[in-house]
Structures are given as C-alpha cells and as structure tokens.
Amino acid sequence: MASGTLDNLPKDLRNEIEHLERLFTVDGAKLKEVTNHFVNELEKGLSVQGGSIPMNPTWVMSFPDGNETGTYLALDMGGTNLRVCQVTLTETKSEFDIIQSKYRMPEELKTGHAEELWEYIADCLMQFIETHHGDPTKLDALPLGFTFSYPATQNYIDEGILQRWTKGFDIAGVEGHNVVPMFEAALQRRGVPIKLTALINDTTGTLIASAYTDPKMRIGCIFGTGCNAAYMENCGSIPKLAHMNLPPDMPMAINCEWGAFDNEHKVLPRTPYDVIIDKDSPRPGQQSFEKMVAGLYLGEIFRLVLVDLHDNQDIKIFPSQDIAKLRKAYSLDSSFLSLIEEDPFENLSETSELFQTKLGITPTGPELELIRRTAELIGTRAARLSACGVAAISKKKGYKECHVGADGSVFNKYPNFKARGAQALREILDWPEKADSKEDDPIEILAAEDGSGVGAALIAALTMQRIKQGNMHGILHPENFRTTESLPA
16 A cells, blocks of 8 residues: 555454455456456357357458558547547658547437437538538548447448447437448538548557557557457458358458456456446446446446445444435546545545545545555456456467557556556466566557547558458448549648
C-alpha cells in the first residue's frame, strides 16, 4: 500500500482488507490457467460449432505495408459524437495527414426512427464535403470506411447485420438487418457523393492503424468502457470458413469480441460481487470477461464492496452516515477509482475530499486505507486478467516477440494499468527477469494509433487495393468498386 501500513489499522478493518485481498488477488498459476482456457476458447470460436467468443472474420485480408497512398474518408459513429475524417496517406512511408470534424449525436435520434438517424449522418457528411471540397455535384464518388462499433455479423466487408444496439441506442427496425443499404439510401436521397468501401469495427481499425506506423504490431486491443481484441489469422486456421476454399495462408483479420470469454464460468476467479453485477445486468450470463475488466464495471464492483461492508459485515464502515448516494447503481465509474489510486498524499486527503463532494460521506483515516486498498485490488485484477487475452493470442499464434496496440480510457488513463499488465504477461509467459530495467519486454503493449479514423481509411484503401489485384473474397457489391477511386490529394 502506498500510504500507511496494515499494521496501524484496527483489527477488524485489517481482517477485512486481508479478506478482500484473498478474493481479488489473481496469482501467476491462476493467470496461466485462465490463459490456457482462453487459447482453447479462441480456437472454439473459429470452429464450425462456434463457442462463447464470436471470433468474427472481418474481410480485412492484409496488413498495410506503410506504402499505401491516396485520400479516403472515415466515419465513426459513437454514442456521443459522430466523427468525420479525411485521411491522406502520404508518399512518405507510414505517414498520414488528417482533417476531422465532430458532430454531436442528438440524444433524441438514439431512440427515434431509423430514417432520421441515417438522414442526420448523411447531412453531416454533406456538410464536411462542402466545407473541404466545394460543390459536391462536381465530385466523383469518394471512398469511405465506416466505423460501426456495435455487434454486427459481417459476411462481407461492405455489409453489417446489426445483432443488437449498445451505447444507449434503441431504434426499432434495425436489429437483424444490414445497415449498409439504409445508410446508402440516405446518402443517395441527399446526393452525397460517397461510396461505402468497408464497414469496420474500431478494434480491427486499431490493429490496422497501429500496424501502418509500426511493422511489429500484431494485435490490436481496446481496454475502455468495454474490452476487445483483433489479430490476423490464416484462413487455413478458420474451420468455419473452410467451405469458401480460401487459400490456407491468406490472412484474415479476426474481431474476437472477447468480452464474452468464459460465459460458462469455468475459470475466471469471480467474487460474490461479480456474481451480483452479472445477475443485475441487462444480459445475465453474457460478457463475463468484460464484466471483470472493463471500465464500465470497475466502479460498480468497488461500490458493491463498500455497500456490503457498510450493511453486512461486522466492521460496519461509515457508521451513522447517510450512504444513499453510494447506494445508486453505476454512480461511480472507473475514473473515480483512478482518482483514488492517484491520490499522492500520505493521509489520502484527496480521496477524503472526493468522498465528501461526490457521495456526502466523511471517511475516517482507517476507512480511507481500506478504500485505497480496495481500489488497488480491483484495478490490479482488471489489468492482470486483461493480460491473459493478449497472452492467449500470442500463444495461439506462436508470437515470441511483438507489439500490441492498445486504446481505450482504462489503458490510457488508469494509473499503473500498463505496468500491472506487463508484470502479468511476464508471469504467464515465463520471461526471465530483465538484466536492465530499460530493456523492452518481448511482447509490449503500446498506445495505439487512431483506429476508428485512420484505421477505417486504411481499411478502405486496403480493400480497394485487393480488389484491383483481383481478390474479390467477402465483397457483396463488386459493382460499387469499379468507379470508386481515392480522392485527389
């Protein structure tokens, strides 16, 4: 612990902290067990029978080599913003220029009619084109990569059948349908000179954008509100695509959707608090891995622990204080835990202030120690379990040395997440201790490039490139590609 020691605490609090440590600590042996099961589940997801992890083929069929050129549009449809980018891949290897605009996603559109949503997106694209290219009637159709980060089935790169809405969207008549014709119809009605070249997931974009600037990149990950990974598989190792007779050594990017790992609850070390989170969630029994490692849930696990210690345990923390605000589900997010872990003061005065202003609770000194240790335990467990997924892909693919591009709020902002993940990889993969602390790890998790913007544009470029070379696998509408060239730079 950063501040104080357990020895100074009252015995009941000390016992409670030791109990929480037993619940939340994941040792090296358990990490290895989780990783080995993860490898098997990745394999199962690629099989004809399938498994909990969907392992979706994306029809992105090569890494960039850094020599791609041209100008492409990218559209990123998030829960709060719509981002439109123009990405120019320059003549200089692995370099790009980007112009981008953000448009607010109006809340009423998220539960309105489908046509209104697509019309609004078409309007934003038209506005962007008019700003940067002038008269749209004088332009040829511009190639667009569309980052649609909602669970979707992709039998083709220019198709996406929405499985279910997330991020607060709930628009009737879209789930179970291909979103591309709806989007294209709105573009047509508005006269927007755009041809959709590729529909992508942000995780696949993260993999491709990171590989463009760093040839050692092999895996793309998101550790944010949710969690996911993408990597490049050989078609010969994807039994569920065997009927397509693709060349066995042809690459295929796989969007794992690995938040669903261990939905059967065979290996993940769940605590009673994890069980409650799952039971009270909108979809019990789904996204088991995500519920233990993703930003959306870390604050809620922490909140449940504190409410339990106030209500049910012998120690009764925050006695005779009103904890009504703490009782509100999902009122604390992972940034709340970040602030606790970042508190630099011996007496944890920032944490005390945080509890007073946000929750109306004034913790005692010993209670602050318990709060700090609980946050550390939950944050450390998330980082260590996250490393199991990276280790599993590395083991499956036989990667001894590579870079992993990671994005998302937890990876970028949560204190010590990177260092804890790196330590877990060392334990799982049995790396020897470093002779020099500055030495790189064999497998390094680094900050990724912009997946939903640059990644989407690159995938549009790679798709057009492979079509020119005659690789038409996974293209639903080849006729759309005959006239589409990249924009004049």
